[in-house]
Amino acid sequence: MSAPVIAIDAMGGDFGPHCIVPACLQSLAEFPSLHLVLVGQSSLLEELVSAEPSVDRSRLRILHAADVIGMAERPSQALRAKADSSMRVALQLVRDGEAQACVSAGNTGALMALSRYVLKTLPGIDRPxxxxxxxxxxxxxxxxxxxxxxxxxxxxxxxxxxxxxxxxxxxxxxxxxxxxxxxxxxxxxxxxxxxxxxxxxxxxxxxxxxxxxxxxxxxxxxxxxxxxxxxxxxxxxxxxxxxxxxxxxxxxxxxxxxxxxxxxxxxxxxxxxxxxxxxxxARHNGASFLGLQGIVVKSHGSAGVEAFRSAIRLAHREIREDLPQRLHGRLEHLLL
Amino acid sequence: MSAPVIAIDAMGGDFGPHCIVPACLQSLAEFPSLHLVLVGQSSLLEELVSAEPSVDRSRLRILHAADVIGMAERPSQALRAKADSSMRVALQLVRDGEAQACVSAGNTGALMALSRYVLKTLPGIDRPxxxxxxxxxxxxxxxxxxxxxxxxxxxxxxxxxxxxxxxxxxxxxxxxxxxxxxxxxxxxxxxxxxxxxxxxxxxxxxxxxxxxxxxxxxxxxxxxxxxxxxxxxxxxxxxxxxxxxxxxxxxxxxxxxxxxxxxxxxxxxxxxxxxxxxxxxARHNGASFLGLQGIVVKSHGSAGVEAFRSAIRLAHREIREDLPQRLHGRLEHLLL
The missing domain is CATH 3.40.718.10 (Isopropylmalate Dehydrogenase)
Structure with a gap:
């Protein structure tokens, strides 16, 4: 199995990259084979990452996305108006096979709507x-x-x-x-x-x-x-x-x-x-979206560093267990 | 205002009269003007009451009811089959003006069904x-x-x-x-x-x-x-x-x-x-049924002596505040 790659919506949540970047760096130390793609405003992310000189940059990529979806924005608005949001770009990485999971602390409704739109549901599943x-x-x-x-x-x-x-x-x-x-x-x-x-x-x-x-x-x-x-x-x-x-x-x-x-x-x-x-x-562990053609973990909006690390840990475990594929296999036998 | 009278379904709850009778006797001591009617198997109730010689019997009446509604019985069964249950007789005392409130620790569904049937709802209220x-x-x-x-x-x-x-x-x-x-x-x-x-x-x-x-x-x-x-x-x-x-x-x-x-x-x-x-x-305080032509307080099935006393206290307060009449007055202006 190739090394796990997680796409991080680095702009979401109440505290944004100032909390998410440290959590990501700690997760890279925790999982020696893990790769992360930080999606968001690249100049800010570069600045936060380079403040920590010990980072293994071969496992950390920064990908620019110009837009940020606000915590109070309507899902329909997030879906229509912001084609280059950090959340959407992170999900597209999963869709395109460049990452196996997406973790976001952003707007829950928008994340669900974008996940359905970008990743689609598994066959037989009406709603994630x-x-x-x-x-x-x-x-x-x-x-x-x-x-x-x-x-x-x-x-x-x-x-x-x-x-x-x-x-x-x-x-x-x-x-x-x-x-x-x-x-x-x-x-x-x-x-x-x-x-x-x-x-x-x-x-x-x-x-x-x-x-x-x-x-x-x-x-x-x-x-x-x-x-x-x-x-x-x-x-x-x-x-x-x-x-x-x-x-x-x-x-x-x-x-x-x-x-x-x-x-x-x-x-x-x-x-x-x-x-x-x-x-x-929910504040501490993160929640998984189930029923999608890909792994999406929602970290709490008010998540601190520890909580965001927990969400990354959960996504990492779901990649290891190949959760969407497992679900797909079981659903074929059990769905009505 | 005449002295408050509360009808007690003395047979309800997980512990029945062995818990309810002591709670009632303590409530009589707490409220010097309160009258109670204990409804249930009179021989058992007499025995429990007479074990406590200091009771003011002028404020405590025992009324026989032959049936007891089980905690797992269906409301429809309680309604149709048991015409002489302690719960029903207690509610009838309220309907007939012999008591101003009923307190029961019995089967919640049966108490609600019997309350609606015996007391009826206030005008304009579909459901208590x-x-x-x-x-x-x-x-x-x-x-x-x-x-x-x-x-x-x-x-x-x-x-x-x-x-x-x-x-x-x-x-x-x-x-x-x-x-x-x-x-x-x-x-x-x-x-x-x-x-x-x-x-x-x-x-x-x-x-x-x-x-x-x-x-x-x-x-x-x-x-x-x-x-x-x-x-x-x-x-x-x-x-x-x-x-x-x-x-x-x-x-x-x-x-x-x-x-x-x-x-x-x-x-x-x-x-x-x-x-x-x-x-x-709920375990401790009791819950009020609202929207009926009378006061009904449900004590928790697993209520101990203290919790049943709390339910009596709540019923006593609702009598003092004349809650059904107050509700009736407000509903006339506010209902659709």
């Missing part, structure tokens, strides 16, 4: 989905869709289940338990789409479908892949981040409530900080 | 909704619907917003900020129902509608009333409970990871336990 691994009491659960698809039919949910399963397998989970997120575990519970998706999953050969899970069952780790529409998934993920942040804030205040509590806090806070990072999976 | 106050960084937010209505039209969401507003006002919040839960704050975001509900709320006179909030904005306290359909609300609430429980478990393990951490834990754990109770609002 976004997935991330969230921490549970038992390990991790792959939750999808996280917001790419607001209204979903039962067939869409079924496709998400298959894609989530293959992604979980690629990350080392054998025979992942698949569940549908619902408001009860009995057959009669839920909306029409969920009930119909349940019967599709029950009939599918070779899927380890375990039924419905509720919101609390998700965090108890009752399934390895949890499927829902993007409206529910996005709200659940963001609410979880918000709640984890609120709890962290309250704990911090608890530990300043008295002298004794402050002393306890000296021991406790470093322990709690590690927990906090883990509890913001 | 469930609301509870969840903790935020800024205080509390009233979240509804929590699961009574799986599929909701824009008109239903609008009605929930009005009902949530009046409930928040009754609990002391002036000019509550109303928001719709969505996957983004821009106008173009969300599904059709949410977008249409937004335009209904924008046009409504005298509502303090502040727009969309996302999952994290909910926990930042960006609104006092947050409206969503019951599918989303139920999943969000249960996921929040699950996440809070998971975090509590991890923190407990952190504090046993070393001798120093254990010492810190001696100080920290009592502080953290209070936080934990607060972070399971």
């Amino acid at each position: 989905a976004m997935v991330t691994a969230i921490p549970t009491e038992a390990g991790h659960t792959h939750l999808l869709d996280l917001g790419a698809n607001v209204d979903c039919s039962a067939e869409h949910l079924y496709q998400f289940a298959v894609m989530g399963m293959v992604a979980a397998e690629a990350l080392g989970i054998e025979r992942p338990r698949i569940a549908l997120l619902n408001i009860g575990t009995e057959d009669v519970k839920g909306n029409q789409q969920v009930k119909l998706a349940a019967s599709l999953l029950q009939q599918a050969p070779g899927l380890n479908y375990v039924g419905f899970v509720e919101g609390d069952g998700l965090y108890r780790g009752e399934a390895d892949v949890v499927v829902c529409d993007g409206f529910v998934g996005n709200i659940l993920l963001k609410a979880s981040e918000g709640l984890a942040g609120m709890i962290a804030g309250r704990i911090q205040r608890l530990f300043s409530s008295s002298l004794l509590a402050r002393l306890a806090g000296v021991v406790a806070m470093p322990l709690l900080r590690g927990l906090q990072a883990e509890l913001s999976p | 909704a469930m609301v509870t106050a969840i903790p935020t960084e800024a205080g509390h937010t009233h979240l509804l619907d929590l699961g009574a209505n799986v599929d909701c039209s824009a008109e239903h969401l609008y009605q929930f917003a009005v009902m949530g507003m009046v409930a928040a006002e009754a609990l002391g919040i002036e000019r509550p900020r109303i928001a719709l839960l969505n996957i983004g704050t821009e106008d173009v975001k969300g599904n059709q129902q949410v977008k249409l509900a937004a335009s209904l709320l924008q046009q409504a006179p005298g509502l303090n509608y502040v727009g969309f909030v996302e999952g994290d904005g909910l926990y930042r306290g960006e609104a006092d009333v947050v409206v969503c359909d019951g599918f989303v609300g139920n999943i969000l609430l249960k996921a929040s409970e699950g996440l809070a429980g998971m975090i509590a478990g991890r923190i407990q393990r952190l504090f046993s990871s070393s001798l120093l951490a254990r010492l810190a834990g001696v100080v920290a754990m009592p502080l953290l336990r209070g936080l934990q109770a607060e972070l399971s609002p």
Whole structure:
């Protein structure tokens, strides 16, 4: 297998290249065979890269793109007006086989729209989905869709289940338990789409479908892949981040409530900080777009250096596992 | 105003009368003018009550009901087959004016179906909704619907917003900020129902509608009333409970990871336990059914004595504020 090449949209995210370039340089050190193409305003990128003289430039290329897609821009606008955006050029590198994956911390809606337009979906997939691994009491659960698809039919949910399963397998989970997120575990519970998706999953050969899970069952780790529409998934993920942040804030205040509590806090806070990072999976880990003819990983808009490195790590792993090809192979047998 | 009377479904919940009777006796001590009617298997209830000789029996009546609705029974079954269930008899006391509120820890679906059948909805309300106050960084937010209505039209969401507003006002919040839960704050975001509900709320006179909030904005306290359909609300609430429980478990393990951490834990754990109770609002506080011609409070199925007391306290407050009448008055002006 040839050396992995990842195309980086170096202009995206709230902090842009000032955060992305250091993350890339550290990733090159982490993976000795990795090649990166940094796409964006080349003079700025050159300046940031050359400030670090130890960089192995044989594995780092800078490719100029004149436009930047704003974080609040409409996807339709990004699609039509900006032919030379860093995001689009990075995706074109994947399409043209010059890179095997694209990582971007840019505008999620624009990245999804451009990914579909530039890379196209795999045969049989109507809509790509976004997935991330969230921490549970038992390990991790792959939750999808996280917001790419607001209204979903039962067939869409079924496709998400298959894609989530293959992604979980690629990350080392054998025979992942698949569940549908619902408001009860009995057959009669839920909306029409969920009930119909349940019967599709029950009939599918070779899927380890375990039924419905509720919101609390998700965090108890009752399934390895949890499927829902993007409206529910996005709200659940963001609410979880918000709640984890609120709890962290309250704990911090608890530990300043008295002298004794402050002393306890000296021991406790470093322990709690590690927990906090883990509890913001989207902020920390990046999310994969599944169902495309290529690998696209979305890093959180507010991603810091560590979080962007995590996204590169995820893309690197998906290249190694040849995720799109694996998905394509499984989809042929499992799609309706 | 005459003394408040609350009808208690004494047989509901995972722990039944063994938990509910002590909670009731403590509530009688808490509220010197409160009267309770305990509905259920009278021999058992008499036995539990008479074990506590200090009870003021002039404020406690036991009313026999032969049937008990199981926690897993279908609402339709509860409605048709059990004419003499403790839940139904308790609701009939409210309908007949013998009590001003009903509190139950029983089967949620059955309680909703029986409440609608026995009490009827207020004029103009298509569907009752469930609301509870969840903790935020800024205080509390009233979240509804929590699961009574799986599929909701824009008109239903609008009605929930009005009902949530009046409930928040009754609990002391002036000019509550109303928001719709969505996957983004821009106008173009969300599904059709949410977008249409937004335009209904924008046009409504005298509502303090502040727009969309996302999952994290909910926990930042960006609104006092947050409206969503019951599918989303139920999943969000249960996921929040699950996440809070998971975090509590991890923190407990952190504090046993070393001798120093254990010492810190001696100080920290009592502080953290209070936080934990607060972070399971549904488990702890009870949820109100809004939009009925009477007050119904649902205590969590796994409610302990303290949680059932909280539900009684909430019902007591809603009686004092005459919530159904208040709602009725506001609805006349605000309903479409």
